[in-house]
Amino acid sequence: MNSIAIEFKNASKIYKLPKGGQFEALKPLNLSIRKGECFGLLGHNGAGKTTILSLLAGINKPTTGDVIVEGLSVTQNTSEIKRL
Secondary structure (H helix, E strand, O other): OOOEEEEEEEEEEEEEOOOOOEEEEEEEEEEEEEOOOOOOOOOOOOOOHHHHHHHHHOOOOOOEEEEEEOOEEOOOOHHHHHHO
16 A cells, blocks of 8 residues: 655646746655645745646646656546546
8 A cells, every 4th residue: 555645756847938938937846745644835935836736736737757646647647636
């Protein structure tokens, strides 16, 4: 039995800007949250909190890496993850 509920594996997000260039909203993140663990996200404005939640919910896809929920990749199993 895998005791990890949520895992970010080298997940990052880079947005392309309309006038060229790019914006790194989330630097590569490695994070594991175990089942039953109480966890919170704290940080200043622009730290990437909303980006992390968007990746977790499958709203956005990571530029690099992957997000795993209950052993399933959010990028490859978005509808299954939403049912969970």
